[in-house]
Amino acid sequence: MKYKKVEKIEEKLSALGYGCWGISGPSFWDGTTDEDSIKTIERAIAGGINFFD
Structure with missing residues (x-):
């Protein structure tokens, strides 16, 4: 995984992020269980992703 330093928060974030809109609940996205x-999310973390939106 590649990481990029973000100056304002002094952290390195993964170049790939995970968009969490699809897991926000049945009112927005149906068919996904908790x-x-x-x-x-656990797989994303295991793969080195540390940027979640």
């Missing part, structure tokens, strides 16, 4: 969402 269990599936948690597994997906």
Whole structure:
């Protein structure tokens, strides 16, 4: 995973981010269980992603 330094927060963020809109609940996105969402986030973290939107 590539990381980029963000000066204002003095942290390195992954070049890839994870958009969390799809796991925001059934009023926006139907068919995703909490269990599936948690597994997906865990995989993203294991893959080096540390930027979540």
